[in-house]
Amino acid sequence: MMQSPDLPDIEQRIALLCERHGCEPRRLLQILIDVQEIYTFIPPQALTAIARHLPLPRVSVEGVAGFYSFLSLEPAGQYRILFSDNVTDRMLGNEELMRQFCNKLWLEPGKVSEDELVSADFTSCTGMCDQGPAALINGWPVTRLNRERIDLIADLILAKSPVASWPPTLFEVNDNIRRTDRLLDESFEPGSAIKAAVTRGAEAIFTELKLSRLRGRGGAGYKTAEKWITCRNSPAPARYIVCNADEGEPGTFKDRVLLNRLADTVFEGMTVGARLLSSAKGFLYLRGEYRYLLEKLEEILARRREAGLLGSNILGEPGFDFDIEIHLGAGAYICGEESGMIESLEGRRGKPRNRPPYPAQHGYLDQPTVVNNVETFACAAMIAVHGGKWFGETGTWESSGSKILSISGDCHWPGIYEYPFGVSVQKILEDCGAQEPYAVQVGGPSGILVSWQEFERSISFEDLPTAGAFTIFQRGRDILEAVRNYAHFFAHESCGFCTPCRVGTQLQKKIVDKIANGHGTASDLEELKHLGHLMRTLSHCGLGHAAPNPVLDMLQKFPGAYEQKLTSLSFEPAFDLDAALATARRITGRDDPSAHLP
Amino acid sequence: MISTITIDGKTVPFTEEQTIMDAALAAGVYIPHLCHNPEFKPHGSCKLCVVEANGRNVTSCTMPASPGMVVVNDTPELNEDRKALVQMLFVEGNHICPACEATGNCQLQAAGYYLHMQSPHFMHFYPPRRVDASHPDIFLDLNRCILCELCVRASRDIDKKSVFGISSRGIDSHLVVNSESGRLGDTSMAVTDKAAHVCPTGAILIKRKGYTVPMGKRLFDQKTLPEFHLEQQKRVEPEDGPDGG
Ligand SMILES: Cc1cc2nc3c(=O)[nH]c(=O)nc-3n(C[C@H](O)[C@H](O)[C@H](O)COP(=O)(O)O)c2cc1C
Ligand code: SF4
Ligand code: SF4
Ligand code: FES
Numbered sequence: 001m002m003q004s005p006d007l008p009d010i011e012q013r014i015a016l017l018c019e020r021h022g023c024e025p026r027r028l029l030q031i032l033i034d035v036q037e038i039y040t041f042i043p044p045q046a047l048t049a050i051a052r053h054l055p056l057p058r059v060s061v062e063g064v065a066g067f068y069s070f071l072s073l074e075p076a077g078q079y080r081i082l083f084s085d086n087v088t089d090r091m092l093g094n095e096e097l098m099r100q101f102c103n104k105l106w107l108e109p110g111k112v113s114e115d116e117l118v119s120a121d122f123t124s125c126t127g128m129c130d131q132g133p134a135a136l137i138n139g140w141p142v143t144r145l146n147r148e149r150i151d152l153i154a155d156l157i158l159a160k161s162p163v164a165s166w167p168p169t170l171f172e173v174n175d176n177i178r179r180t181d182r183l184l185d186e187s188f189e190p191g192s193a194i195k196a197a198v199t200r201g202a203e204a205i206f207t208e209l210k211l212s213r214l215r216g217r218g219g220a221g222y223k224t225a226e227k228w229i230t231c232r233n234s235p236a237p238a239r240y241i242v243c244n245a246d247e248g249e250p251g252t253f254k255d256r257v258l259l260n261r262l263a264d265t266v267f268e269g270m271t272v273g274a275r276l277l278s279s280a281k282g283f284l285y286l287r288g289e290y291r292y293l294l295e296k297l298e299e300i301l302a303r304r305r306e307a308g309l310l311g312s313n314i315l316g317e318p319g320f321d322f323d324i325e326i327h328l329g330a331g332a333y334i335c336g337e338e339s340g341m342i343e344s345l346e347g348r349r350g351k352p353r354n355r356p357p358y359p360a361q362h363g364y365l366d367q368p369t370v371v372n373n374v375e376t377f378a379c380a381a382m383i384a385v386h387g388g389k390w391f392g393e394t395g396t397w398e399s400s401g402s403k404i405l406s407i408s409g410d411c412h413w414p415g416i417y418e419y420p421f422g423v424s425v426q427k428i429l430e431d432c433g434a435q436e437p438y439a440v441q442v443g444g445p446s447g448i449l450v451s452w453q454e455f456e457r458s459i460s461f462e463d464l465p466t467a468g469a470f471t472i473f474q475r476g477r478d479i480l481e482a483v484r485n486y487a488h489f490f491a492h493e494s495c496g497f498c499t500p501c502r503v504g505t506q507l508q509k510k511i512v513d514k515i516a517n518g519h520g521t522a523s524d525l526e527e528l529k530h531l532g533h534l535m536r537t538l539s540h541c542g543l544g545h546a547a548p549n550p551v552l553d554m555l556q557k558f559p560g561a562y563e564q565k566l567t568s569l570s571f572e573p574a575f576d577l578d579a580a581l582a583t584a585r586r587i588t589g590r591d592d593p594s595a596h597l598p
Numbered sequence: 599m600i601s602t603i604t605i606d607g608k609t610v611p612f613t614e615e616q617t618i619m620d621a622a623l624a625a626g627v628y629i630p631h632l633c634h635n636p637e638f639k640p641h642g643s644c645k646l647c648v649v650e651a652n653g654r655n656v657t658s659c660t661m662p663a664s665p666g667m668v669v670v671n672d673t674p675e676l677n678e679d680r681k682a683l684v685q686m687l688f689v690e691g692n693h694i695c696p697a698c699e700a701t702g703n704c705q706l707q708a709a710g711y712y713l714h715m716q717s718p719h720f721m722h723f724y725p726p727r728r729v730d731a732s733h734p735d736i737f738l739d740l741n742r743c744i745l746c747e748l749c750v751r752a753s754r755d756i757d758k759k760s761v762f763g764i765s766s767r768g769i770d771s772h773l774v775v776n777s778e779s780g781r782l783g784d785t786s787m788a789v790t791d792k793a794a795h796v797c798p799t800g801a802i803l804i805k806r807k808g809y810t811v812p813m814g815k816r817l818f819d820q821k822t823l824p825e826f827h828l829e830q831q832k833r834v835e836p837e838d839g840p841d842g843g
Contacts, residue, residue: 058776060763062763063765349767497643497771540642
């Protein structure tokens with residue numbers, strides 16, 4: 001065990017911090033995020049002190065701190081750089097940049113430097129795929145990394161320059177909106193949707209929502225009106241509105257742009273929901289990667305309170321009280337799953353709950369809760385203003401309205417594209433300037449790997465449902481490498497609660513690695529299918545159910561991606577003796593032929 | 599009127615609030631399980647108890663029974679999948695049964711036998727796991743922990759001590775104890791605690807008790823896992839329990 005550093009005033013500081021959060025156990029994750037900001041890691045004494053103040057068993061506090069990737073229980077350096085490791089960052093050379101960075105600072109990836117100044121590691125997609133390779137430095141996004149930028153960053157760190165004084169261009173994040181339709185075209189007057197809800201009444205807005213046929217934009221496509229009605233019909237002293245801005249699906253970044261551009265519309269959608277469901281409290285669950293948007297969003301909330309669009313007696317309506325609290329995530333994809341999100345909001349590990357009951361009946365603090373995607377709330381606000389008929393005029397019958405896509409990978413103009421539902425993959429590829437496209441991962445690793453033979457298929461719930469990710473691979477790209485990246489993603493993000501996913505995602509990762517390293521056999525392909533079956537049919541939540549998707553799609557559609565990599569043997573041991581000697585070679589600095597097994 | 603479900607064609611009554619597992623065990627119908635123990639709040643993590651209910655796979659220890667539900671449980675396909683889950687639990691930890699003090703008393707081992715597991719099948723992970731002998735009466739060996747959280751539940755809900763919890767995520771998930779040093783000896787754990795006696799494997803062992811019962815005469819040398827689990831159910835049922843007492 002590590003010797004814990006001497007931190008003289010930690011007791012008082014933690015006491016103050018807990019007080020600032022009302023000593024509420026549900027604020028635990030927020031408290032831990034603050035501790036990490038103060039100390040750059042979470043010292044063991046802090047866990048003990050927090051446990052005393054909330055009060056909670058220390059073991060629970062430690063359990064929460066250990067769950068989230070961005071929280072570190074060991075010193076992680078004054079500067080912590082996390083390279084985004086989506087497949088698009090890979091294609092743009094993030095591994096080489098990581099090497100360059102580590103060489104320059106005498107670092108080993110995943111370890112903190114001896115002087116405890118700096119550490120570097122990879123992290124799951126940070127949602128900057130249209131301007132990668134990207135990284136987070138002490139939580140702040142840096143984009144468009146290249147050799148020059150890495151040199152600059154390394155020099156700034158060596159000079160111990162505070163991150164706040166680094167050149168702002170490093171942190172520039174562009175919206176890159178390339179195509180607009182219904183949602184992004186229409187201007188929005190803050191207050192207009194709430195006014196409609198108040199003057200026309202809840203029933204009228206419910207009718208518009210039904211008429212709109214709006215389905216959730218977070219991926220699963222549940223009918224929004226139905227979800228809201230279930231929530232309203234569940235008798236309870238309180239109801240809650242949760243906006244899911246966890247946007248963890250690799251390749252998805254449209255919620256980032258919506259929050260940067262259309263935050264008013266999103267908050268207004270939540271407030272309309274509050275009016276319809278008689279809810280007094282809402283949360284925006286903002287993924288830790290989007291921490292840089294927090295101040296701006298807080299300002300918008302403050303402005304809305306001043307304008308009487310949040311707070312008590314909204315728009316002068318007696319008893320119409322609603323406010324929104326922003327809750328930060330800290331690097332856990334599973335917290336995008338709605339029940340994991342609710343656990344996280346309550347200050348616990350983001351472990352998905354048993355269902356039934358569903359959140360619309362028993363959610364936050366066991367009260368009826370609607371969880372919706374950022375885009376869904378924006379749509380709801382527009383429907384309140386323009387009506388369900390207007391909304392349903394575009395798209396298809398099953399998939400009304402438009403969809404905002406996050407396009408990245410091999411194309412000229414990566415960014416945000418809004419299309420009516422039903423648009424073909426082919427049309428999108430043409431619009432974004434994709435050259436010799438070969439495959440598209442629609443909906444991220446949880447979605448569908450579409451081959452060049454299927455480009456006439458359409459973006460819609462009835463054909464290719466998606467939360468928005470659209471990652472393009474051109475001819476010549478190694479699909480196996482992409483699938484390997486995805487397999488690593490799921491293994492890293494599995495919450496570890498249930499056996500099939502905790503162990504299955506690891507086994508899947510190891511076998512895909514084995515094939516990529518040229519040691520795979522025909523029996524490994526069978527094993528991947530077997531694991532796929534186990535994860536799909538036995539897992540506790542959607543993460544485990546979707547984890548085999550990219551692998552199984554590749555097996556079915558891209559035999560060329562792995563066949564020539566298989567050894568001719570039918571059985572190859574998983575244990576590679578030569579690879580096991582790699583450490584010895586590194587220590588002795590040898591890599592000559594006689595340091596390898598024949 | 600009493601509501602019923604069917605399990606593999608057999609009619610099984612259930613009362614409100616009962617899960618499929620509760621109803622099955624009360625009726626003497628065996629659904630394989632590891633993380634479930636009728637004395638504690640259901641957990642639903644091992645997934646051995648997954649059954650098909652009305653055509654959908656569900657976790658029977660957490661899924662409420664509903665009138666007319668048609669449950670499929672004891673099929674070669676489901677048992678094959680359950681065997682794979684047990685194999686997964688074996689390879690993710692370090693289980694050296696012949697050298698383990700718990701051999702013969704271990705439910706993981708017994709589940710392997712029951713499901714005709716001949717080999718671990720999957721590649722071993724050989725994870726480095728902690729062993730903690732700091733407590734005077736209790737030995738903690740995380741090499742054998744299957745993350746069933748029975749000790750967590752027992753300590754939290756029965757002993758009211760919360761000595762145990764889970765930290766980290768994914769494959770790194772591991773048991774932690776309630777002390778800043780991380781040592782069991784520095785917690786309030788007592789050998790008389792319920793939590794000291796619920797571990798289905800040999801991860802929590804009572805010191806100096808290991809070999810009082812010789813191999814060959816141990817729990818699962820005498821009975822099968824289904825027999826053990828169905829008796830366990832009887833112990834928690836009140837006299838006029840669901841199956842009529
Ligand atoms: C592993 C996992 C991750 C998810 N991540 C997100 C996410 O980042 N954003 C989101 O809106 N929905 C996500 N979802 C879906 C949510 O559980 C939920 O269905 C959604 O927020 C409902 O909103 P909608 O009806 O507006 O789509 C995720 C689901 C799973 C299983
Ligand atoms: S499927 Fe994976 S992410 Fe979901 S509960 Fe199981 S281990 Fe956790
Ligand atoms: S120590 Fe035993 S009871 Fe506790 S979680 Fe591990 S296997 Fe379950
Ligand atoms: S017994 Fe039901 S999941 Fe473990």
